[in-house]
Amino acid sequence: MTSASTINALTTKSLSNETINSSFSTTMASNKWLLANSDPSANLYTIPGCIALADMMGDGDYKLLIADLGFSGLNGGGGGGSGKPKLRVYRGTTLHTESTLVDIPSGIAVFYTEGQDPQSPAIAVASGSYLYVYKNMKPFYKFCLPTHEVNPTEMDAWLQAKDQKIDAQTLKDLLNNIRLETGDTGLTSRSQALISMTTDDSEQMDQFVQLYRDQMIHLKRQTVITCLSTIKKTVNDENAVSCLIIGTENRDIYILEPDAFTILVSATLPSAPVFIESNGLFDVEFRLLVSCRDAHIYTIKRGYKSGRLCVQLSSQPVGLVKMNNNIVVATMNKTLSTFTTKGNCLWSCEQPAMITAIEAIDVERQSLRLIAVALDCKQVHIYQDRHKVDILDTDDTIVAMKYGRFGREDSTLVMVGRAGSLTIKILKRTAKFTFKEFIEAPGGGGQGGGYNSKLSIPKKTKLFVDQTMREREQSIAIHRTFQHDLYRLKLMAARSYVKAISTSLNPMSSNAIDPLKLSAQVHGLGPIFRLILELQNTSADTPSINLLMTFQCDLRIYSLDRSVIRVPFLAPGIIYPFATRVECVSKMNISDIIKVLVVRDDEIVPLITAVINMPASEAPIDS
Secondary structure (H helix, E strand, O other), rough: OHHHHHHHHOOOOOOOOHHHHHHHHOOOOOOOEEEEEEEEOOOOOOOHHHHEEEEEOOOOOOOEEEEEOOHHHHOOOOOOOOOOOEEEEEEEOEEEEEEEEOOOOOEEEEEEEEOOOOOOEEEEEEEEEHHHHHHHEEEEEEEEEEOOOOHHHHHHHHHHHHOOOOOHHHHHHHHHHHHHHOOOHOOOHHHHHOOOOOOOOOOHHOOOHHHHHHHHHOOOOOOOOOEEEEEEEEEEEOOEEEEEEEOOOEEEEEEOOHHHHHHEEEEEOOOEEEEEEEEEOOOOEEEEEEEOOOEEEEEEEEEOOEEEEEEEEOOOOOEEEEOOOOEEEEEOHHHHHHOOOOOOEEOOOOOOOOOOEEEEEEEHOOEEEEEEEEEOOOEEEEEOOOOEEEEOOOOOOEEEEEEEEEEEEEEEEEEOOOOOOOOEEEOOOOOOOOOOOOOOOOOOOOOHHHHHHOOOOOOOOHHHHHHHHHHHEEEEEEEEEEEEEEEEHHHHHHHHHHHHHHOOEEEEEEEEOEEEEEEEEEOOOOOOOEEEEEEEEOOOOOEEEEEEEEOOOOOOOHHHHOEEEEEEEEEOEEEEEEEEEEEEEEOOOOOEEEEEEEEEOOOOOOEEEEEOOOOOOOOOOOO
């Protein structure tokens, strides 16, 4: 066991070895972590996007920032908070400062601006429709989201209520109809508050309408912030200048300039965003990956005015983490998946319980990139790619995690429990993560020991060795032969394609004036067949007129009732069926082809040609 001096830099007070040993009595599933602090009565209620670690004073002493939602007592645990949202700052294990927030926070971000000396970051807290920026834990700037135009029908309804033409119940019904058409985001907060009132409490609705009856001029539609992130502006350094990324309930994405807080880029999404991950530099080239409530992940790049679909998930997302050039997504159906930025699924792993949060773990001294997955069964599973390498048992269900530098320790995992607890663990410097040695306990519901079994690789035969030696010695000749055959194949394909176009030997016409499509079916067992042809004009609005459908066949084998079919008119998009009787007159029981050519009345070059391979027929019936 590592001595207590290892943790002293983080907690600023000594912990005895006996305390550490007693703390580890409940976490026997992993011996790679040291328990630095466990506070079951911290009374915290937060979400993963509201935790950050920052060097606020520029002195190398990183502090923990938690935006508390303020109603921890409603979270089913030992909370009992005052009900007011607060921004809490922890130095070590003690609460350093505490600031009251105006509205419930939805995200917190640490970013650097230009011209700061010493390099101390700014803290952005998203709360309601505003973004509050702090420097040195003092209010610095307040950014307000742009307002949207009020629905004219909604404005007219409130004006009628002002003139007492309709009562409160009728006003509520009108607003409900508008909500069915535009959704909740299409209404103002005042209208949403009226709709949320119960129909039985008519007195409360009347008082509400009376209160706002004379304030029609102040009616405005303002959205709220749902998620917050950052992207490096020019260089990808740790203390480089970053731009803020804001996602709103109105399905908008904004990128803000870090000094003047002006909107640099705006884009729209089909659904409200919940998680944002960025890749690249804003001034060079960037890509935003945004997961939304409709279980889709959209991509936004420079020049995009709207998000483009990247991944369609099987369930709503719980967390989104960037891993190198890929993204790891946790969903509500207990699945952890990895996708490329182009939407291809690399792997997927089902978890033994519901996923509550995920967090990326960078172990720089081992060049490892791990994923911590918090589960509803009071465990945290740690993955390296798809391989499980560690399990942490906790006393509470973890709902939010943050990994990074805390105090002067580089590898610290901060966890907030559902009951309001705060747990801080430090990764040992001697910890080694390897999935080959990891064996899950029976009944764990994970991968089990399947990764420890060796594959039965067959022995190398003499033929395999000789073939390998031949490929190694004659690799240049083999490659040249392959390239020669490949070029011949491409040449033959090109010649066949040119021949098909020049002779119209294809079932679809390449003529821009008469784009036609021809298909054929042969009915019957013989010797009498019924040939059914379907002709379609595939143009958008131009009909085809004065066409002829002719047939070519060996008259010694087949006899056709109709050798020419006149097609006077083809409307666009409609399939026209035609039929003719075909009789096999040969007594040799052979089959041949029949060509169907569609030509114009005044031309000799066919527009389209179909070649029909007739089936073998019985001998003709003797008369």
